[in-house]
Amino acid sequence: AQSVTQLDSHVSVSEGTPVLLRCNYSSSYSPSLFWYVQHPNKGLQLLLKYTSAATLVKGINGFEAEFKKSETSFHLTKPSAHMSDAAEYFCVVSPRMDSSYKLIFGSGTRLLVRP
Amino acid sequence: KAGVTQTPRYLIKTRGQQVTLSCSPISGHRSVSWYQQTPGQGLQFLFEYFSETQRNKGNFPGRFSGRQFSNSRSEMNVSTLELGDSALYLCASSPTGGAGDTQYFGPGTRLTVL
Numbered sequence: 001a002q003s004v005t006q007l008d009s010h011v012s013v014s015e016g017t018p019v020l021l022r023c024n025y026s027s028s029y030s031p032s033l034f035w036y037v038q039h040p041n042k043g044l045q046l047l048l049k050y051t052s053a054a055t056l057v058k059g060i061n062g063f064e065a066e067f068k069k070s071e072t073s074f075h076l077t078k079p080s081a082h083m084s085d086a087a088e089y090f091c092v093v094s095p096r097m098d099s100s101y102k103l104i105f106g107s108g109t110r111l112l113v114r115p
Numbered sequence: 116k117a118g119v120t121q122t123p124r125y126l127i128k129t130r131g132q133q134v135t136l137s138c139s140p141i142s143g144h145r146s147v148s149w150y151q152q153t154p155g156q157g158l159q160f161l162f163e164y165f166s167e168t169q170r171n172k173g174n175f176p177g178r179f180s181g182r183q184f185s186n187s188r189s190e191m192n193v194s195t196l197e198l199g200d201s202a203l204y205l206c207a208s209s210p211t212g213g214a215g216d217t218q219y220f221g222p223g224t225r226l227t228v229l
Contacts, residue, residue, distance in 0.1 A: 031214075032214050034217070036220070041225075042222060043205060043222040044207075045220070046217055046219070051215045090158065094216075101146065101163040101213070102148065102160040102163060103148075103150075103160070103218060105158040107157050108158075
C-alpha cells in the first residue's frame with residue numbers, strides 16, 4: 001500500500017532563514033511525488049513534481065526537493081523564507097503502477113514565518 | 116489557459132437537504148477528480164472520472180455521487196446532508212489522470228451544513 005508521512009505538523013521559521021519540510025513515502029513501485037501549497041481559503045497550487053528524471057527537483061518561488069530512494073524521502077527546502085511562504089504544504093504521492101487514478105496526500109505541514 | 120473553476124464557491128445547507136457542486140476542468144483535460152478536505156480527516160479522495168466513466172471511488176457512503184459530461188465538466192451530488200459533510204470540496208483536472216500527470220486544483224466549494 002502507498003502512504004505519505006509528513007513528519008512535522010507545524011514548522012516555524014524566521015523570515016530570511018532556511019525552510020525544511022520533511023516527507024517520507026511508502027510505495028511498492030517508483031512513485032511520482034508532488035508538493036502542493038495551500039494558502040488560507042484557497043485551492044492547492046503545485047510547487048514541484050518528481051517523475052524519475054533528476055532527483056533534485058526545482059519548483060516555483062525558490063522551493064526545491066530531493067528524491068532519496070534509499071531513505072524513501074522527498075523533503076522540501078527553500079534557502080530563505082519569505083512572509084508570503086506562510087501556508088500549508090502537502091506532500092503527495094501518485095503510485096505509478098497503480099491504476100487507482102488518485103493522489104495520496106500527507107496530513108500537511110503548516111509553515112509559520114516570523115518577521 | 117483558464118484554470119479549473121468550481122461553482123458555487125460557498126454553500127450553506129441544512130441537514131437532510133441535497134447539494135450539487137460543479138467543476139469545469141482546464142480545456143483539453145479529460146480526467147476530473149474530487150477530494151474532500153476537513154480539519155480532522157485531511158484530504159480524502161472521493162472519485163475520478165474520465166470520458167464520462169467513473170474509474171475509481173473512495174471510501175464514502177452512497178450519498179456521495181458524481182458524473183461527468185461529454186465536455187468533461189463534472190458534478191458531484193451529496194444527498195441527505197449530515198453535519199459531518201461540512202468541508203471544502205476540491206476538484207482537480209489532468210489530461211489523463213494517469214500516474215505522473217499533474218493534477219490542477221480549483222479553488223474549492225466550501226459547504227457548511229447546519
